[in-house]
Amino acid sequence: MTFTHAECEELLIAQAQRGDRQAYGELVQRYFPGVVRVAYRLCGDADLAQDAAQEAFLKAWLNLHSFRAGTSLRNWLYRIVVNTILDTLRRNTKTVETALEDLPLSDPLPLPEEHLFEHERAQIVQRALLSLPSASRSVLVLREYGELSYQEIAEALGIPLGTVMSRLHAARAQLKRLLELHLTDLEMKYV
Amino acid sequence: MSKHVTPWLSAYHDGELHGVGLRRVEQHLAECPQCRAELEELRMLSVLLRQTPPAVNFLRPERFVARLVLQLPRRTSLVVEFGWWLVPFGTLAVWLFAQVTSWLRAVFLLGLDAGLLTNLLEFPSTSLQMNWFTALTSLLGNHLNPFVQAGLSILNNLHVLVVRWQSNLLFEAILIVVYLAWLMVCMARCSSRLRTA
Numbered sequence: 001m002t003f004t005h006a007e008c009e010e011l012l013i014a015q016a017q018r019g020d021r022q023a024y025g026e027l028v029q030r031y032f033p034g035v036v037r038v039a040y041r042l043c044g045d046a047d048l049a050q051d052a053a054q055e056a057f058l059k060a061w062l063n064l065h066s067f068r069a070g071t072s073l074r075n076w077l078y079r080i081v082v083n084t085i086l087d088t089l090r091r092n093t094k095t096v097e098t099a100l101e102d103l104p105l106s107d108p109l110p111l112p113e114e115h116l117f118e119h120e121r122a123q124i125v126q127r128a129l130l131s132l133p134s135a136s137r138s139v140l141v142l143r144e145y146g147e148l149s150y151q152e153i154a155e156a157l158g159i160p161l162g163t164v165m166s167r168l169h170a171a172r173a174q175l176k177r178l179l180e181l182h183l184t185d186l187e188m189k190y191v
Numbered sequence: 192m193s194k195h196v197t198p199w200l201s202a203y204h205d206g207e208l209h210g211v212g213l214r215r216v217e218q219h220l221a222e223c224p225q226c227r228a229e230l231e232e233l234r235m236l237s238v239l240l241r242q243t244p245p246a247v248n249f250l251r252p253e254r255f256v257a258r259l260v261l262q263l264p265r266r267t268s269l270v271v272e273f274g275w276w277l278v279p280f281g282t283l284a285v286w287l288f289a290q291v292t293s294w295l296r297a298v299f300l301l302g303l304d305a306g307l308l309t310n311l312l313e314f315p316s317t318s319l320q321m322n323w324f325t326a327l328t329s330l331l332g333n334h335l336n337p338f339v340q341a342g343l344s345i346l347n348n349l350h351v352l353v354v355r356w357q358s359n360l361l362f363e364a365i366l367i368v369v370y371l372a373w374l375m376v377c378m379a380r381c382s383s384r385l386r387t388a
């Protein structure tokens with residue numbers, strides 16, 4: 001007998017709710033890449049992102065009994081990790097600034113030219129994301145890296161749908177201006 | 192030509208426009224090259240954001256999970272948690288109940304002995320008899336003089352008192368042992384929780 005993805009997930013959640021760590025481990029393995037990606041794009045620091053992911057999965061484990069069956073576990077996890085990251089950033093406002101400074105434009109290791117270009121581009125994109133205000137950054141990251149719908153973003157962040165729309169519009173406009181300055185020559189190489 | 196739809200392009204690009212709003216943007220896009228170009232820029236921005244890999248490497252999911260599972264604190268169900276807290280409060284309740292009933296019984300027996308309640312209740316006022324006393328009185332009952340009989344009766348009552356006191360003591364000792372055992376398990380649990388935190 002085979003289960004669909006959703007049925008399998010429901011089964012795993014039910015087992016985890018009864019205290020089955022192995023079942024929870026399987027769910028974590030499924031959602032870790034997405035959760036850590038969202039966390040990293042919000043803070044720009046790999047260690048911080050992994051710590052936040054860990055904290056989020058621990059929080060979710062402890063509150064699993066309050067998770068309602070039929071709702072999206074992924075969205076619930078995203079909501080927890082975004083709040084965890086934003087709390088951390090609020091507690092330590094220097095983090096983003098240091099993360100910005102920690103992004104060197106040239107890598108000390110000699111990389112093949114193609115890699116050098118990739119690496120440079122990755123850093124420029126991340127810097128641009130970090131220079132957005134955290135409110136619009138959260139909305140943009142959940143849309144582009146979490147692939148949430150507007151309704152889901154509104155629920156995750158506890159803001160009205162109209163605010164999601166206007167923040168996303170503002171974030172993209174600002175990001176476009178920032179990246180146009182940096183990416184003109186890169187784009188020429190890339191295309 | 193209608194007004195530019197710049198504020199709605201982001202939502203259009205995300206497929207979040209419906210009905211009248213969607214039709215208005217589509218109509219405008221068909222006739223406005225400027226808004227079409229802006230939409231194209233939004234598409235390129237999304238592609239750039241999504242296709243640019245992070246500048247760092249993360250743990251492999253299996254390693255992250257292995258590390259996390261070790262740190263998951265044990266989670267107890269509500270029923271177990273309720274049962275757990277029932278132990279100390281239950282012990283206290285049982286002790287209080289035993290105290291109150293034993294005091295009530297003492298008062299009641301005192302009343303019986305004094306003959307106050309015999310008219311009230313159709314109760315025979317026989318006090319408790321130990322086995323040896325019952326045997327002795329049934330064997331020698333008629334041959335004993337009243338003075339010896341009263342002496343034996345006092346001995347019997349003393350014995351009853353000692354037995355009651357002993358069983359009371361044993362009962363309280365059991366309650367104390369249960370409570371101390373609970374306290375020890377509680378401390379062990381707390382220290383293990385601190386270690387995982």
Ligand SMILES: [Zn+2]
Nearest residue numbers: 195196223226
């Ligand atoms: Zn237009």
